[in-house]
Amino acid sequence: xxxxxPIQPYRNTPSSPGSRQIQLWxxxxxxxxxxxxxxxxxxxxxxxxxxxKDPDEVARLWGVRxxxxxxxxxxxxxxxxxxxxxxILHKTKGKRFTYKFNFNKLVLVNYPFIDVGLxxxx
Numbered sequence: 001x002x003x004x005x006p007i008q009p010y011r012n013t014p015s016s017p018g019s020r021q022i023q024l025w026x027x028x029x030x031x032x033x034x035x036x037x038x039x040x041x042x043x044x045x046x047x048x049x050x051x052x053k054d055p056d057e058v059a060r061l062w063g064v065r066x067x068x069x070x071x072x073x074x075x076x077x078x079x080x081x082x083x084x085x086x087x088i089l090h091k092t093k094g095k096r097f098t099y100k101f102n103f104n105k106l107v108l109v110n111y112p113f114i115d116v117g118l119x120x121x122x
Contacts, residue, residue, distance in 0.1 A: 016043040022065060022066075024062065024076070024079045024080065024083075025028075025083060025088055025101070027062060028041065028050070029101075031058065031061070031110065032050055035042060039053060039054065040052070040053055040054040040058050041053060041054075041058055041059050044098070045092070045098075045100075046105060047098065047103075048089075048100045048101040048102070048103055049098065049099070049101075050098070050099060050100070050101070051095070051096070051097055051098045051099075052097040052098075052099075055073040055076075055077075055097055056072070056073055058073070058076065059071050059072050059075070059076040060080040062076055080099065087102050088101070088102060089101045090102070104115060
């Protein structure tokens with residue numbers, strides 16, 4: 001008899017492994033959410049601040065995700081600097097490999113239809 005094929009998981013969603021559509025900021029959040037990557041990247045200090053403890057390994061993982069085997073930290077950090085002008089994140093002064101997300105901007109840029117209760121705040 002004809003049995004329907006099992007439904008396959010979406011493979012081209014931005015957060016799926018192997019997706020080339022994912023953005024670096026989202027990938028970093030994925031790493032930060034998983035306990036197994038705590039030795040590579042972790043939250044620290046103020047809300048939204050994180051430190052990249054093993055820049056080479058984080059860059060390697062990013063390269064694997066983007067199918068770019070020659071990825072290194074120099075290239076990854078160039079991509080992070082792109083986010084400075086967009087005010088998605090910034091480098092924490094005086095702290096090596098330390099950055100801070102601007103979550104308000106991230107929500108407004110990526111989910112403009114969500115009311116995050118920021119009206120009336122400066």
